[in-house]
Amino acid sequence: MNEYDIAVVGAGPGGYVAALRAAQRGACVCLIEAGQVGGTCLNRGCIPTKALYSTALLLRRIHGAAAHGIQVDPPRFDFAKAVARKDEVVQKLVGGIEQLLRAQGVDVYRGQASLAGEGRLRIRRPEVTAHLRAKNIILATGSRSVRPQAFPVDGKNVLTSREILAIKELPASLLVIGGGYIGCEFASIFAAFGTRVTVVEQLPTLLARTDRHAVREVEKAFKEAGVSVRAATAVESLKVTDGLVRVGLSDGEELEVEKVLVAVGRVPNSAGLGLEQAGVRSDDKGAILVDEGMRTSQPGIFAIGDVTNIIQLAHVASYQAGIAVTNAMGGDAKADYRVVPSAIFTLPEIGQVGLTEEDAKEQGIAVKIGRFAYQASGKALCDGETQGLVKILAAADDDRILGASCVGEEASTLVAEAAAAMQAGMTAQALGRTIHAHPTLPEMLMEAAEDVHGLAVHKAGRRRDR
CATH class of the missing domain: 3.30.390.30 (FAD/NAD-linked reductase, C-terminal dimerisation domain)
Incomplete structure (x- = not known):
């Protein structure tokens, strides 16, 4: 059975950074990931979304080129090429992280990991189950999109942020359920691409925890871009018929759209880790409870990133990685969240x-x-x-x-x-x-x-x- 100083579960911006930080400090490290390194952020979140955002921003500027004296025929937008470019950006960054892990001597295991007793991890793969030992374990399994049972998320017509980043054809119309940063970013992007977009938010305003002056500027831009915002409104029914989605709103209005994006938040991805059996405490939402040093209720087990549900931002996960590694190697670092910048890539x-x-x-x-x-x-x-x-x-x-x-x-x-x-x-x-x-x-x-x-x-x- 292979033995390590530190084993990291999850290769997102928290996990792979933790593995690299630990290796830099001379630890014998392994990293366990069921999918591709980079996690949700790199493969199905921050990076692919921002690649499309960059395309949307450029397209908007081209439309405004006449003000600079540049005469451009109506630009023809090829959504398939934009998607291909987005995929190329992702693959380049994934390859870069894999190269860094190899260069630092980090062993990478593919499979689903779970806690299997003191200092032990079980790795399940289709063909075999393996075990390893580690003096310290860092859990960095991230989060996943909320899929309300009331909404028929089928991955084809009714989508989460993961599925909408995989579509190959530009929808003529899109309903976004949720006016948080994920919903508003996609609304901006697809509106710039020419899709007819409607945003429905239960709260009285979009981007609830954002400065009101900033939100008003986004709302103004949405109006200019033709985005319909329905605040203080709920979606009461979704029904897929003949490739279209019929939507019933709480104000009695009915809409018919080609695609629906469900963007109502994310939940910690802690199922299947064996937390309860290992005595690792979590809350009723599945978030792993940690102290200021990212320590869980069990000695030698740490947790970082979205799975702790402290602040669901990739750069916070990377910051917490350094805290956890320092403490796993005998230090006493404490996280400080007083200065945490955030960015919302709307237009x-x-x-x-x-x-x-x-x-x-x-x-x-x-x-x-x-x-x-x-x-x-x-x-x-x-x-x-x-x-x-x-x-x-x-x-x-x-x-x-x-x-x-x-x-x-x-x-x-x-x-x-x-x-x-x-x-x-x-x-x-x-x-x-x-x-x-x-x-x-x-x-x-x-x-x-x-x-x-x-x-x-x-x-x-x-x-x-x-």
């Missing part, structure tokens, strides 16, 4: 970190707010991308930056500067005094930071007494 895209204005109000935290609009940015005007704004929240007492929201061109990139500033404990005044290259989009962060104190130069603001 326009959103970047966010720390508190939103709504969070501050709910928590009773006194803040000062600075804002700066894209339409006042020289670089945004040059690019022809004037929709959006940047917002910075600073503590009213000591001026520390507590949060930032960006919506518009490259918002997912801009938010990284705000995250770095927060991690460094910078004040709005310090960020505002930092020299930024001109003309660039990051100047908007400087201006928003200055606007916290009414000092933004390129904004009509408050005059201060001397």
Whole structure:
């Protein structure tokens, strides 16, 4: 029976990073994966979605080329080629990770793993069942799409995010059930491709935990793109007939669409791991319970990523991987989630970190707010991308930056500067005094930071007494 210092179950952005981190530190490591390395993020989530998003963004810009004096015949969009490009991007990245694992000497096993006693794992494959031993085990099995029993998810007409990324023909019409980040990203992408899109959300607004100013910009863009948004509305029935889906809404309206995307959340993928038999505690949703060091209730067993349901983001899983490996090798690291940036790839895209204005109000935290609009940015005007704004929240007492929201061109990139500033404990005044290259989009962060104190130069603001 093979023995390892660390065995990692699941090769997503948490698992493969954990395996590489452990190997870098000299541990004897194995990685167990039932499918392809990269997990959901690389194969059926973040990367393929963003490859299609890149195509949608380019197509939208081509449609706006006339404003730059570039005359383009109505562009012809080949969805099949866009899908093929998306698959090529995925395969290239999968191959890169496999190469890294080989270079670091990580043993990769294919199959379904489960806990099989103290320090032991069972690996089930179609032809054989194998066992191995490990001093420490890191569970990184991710999450899966929620499939409500009320909806006939058949993978053909009624789809989850996994199946919609596998379709080969562009649907004429699409109903998206769920106005969270997954649903809104797909709505933006397919609307740009020419699909007639409807988004249905039970809550009163889209993107419930996102800055309201940012959400309003997305809603405005949806309206301009012809996306119909039905908030505070539920889907009460779905029926597939003759290749179409008849949809009954809670307001009594009936729709008929070619495809339906069910995007109502994700749940931890912990079934079949043998948690209960091994004494590893989990909650009623299947999330594995861990402490700040990613330790489970059993010594020598750690859990990271979506399967813990702490924050379902790929980069958080990768961060937790480092914590778990450090502690598996005798350290005492603790996770800190105070500065976690996130990005939503709608058109326009959103970047966010720390508190939103709504969070501050709910928590009773006194803040000062600075804002700066894209339409006042020289670089945004040059690019022809004037929709959006940047917002910075600073503590009213000591001026520390507590949060930032960006919506518009490259918002997912801009938010990284705000995250770095927060991690460094910078004040709005310090960020505002930092020299930024001109003309660039990051100047908007400087201006928003200055606007916290009414000092933004390129904004009509408050005059201060001397």
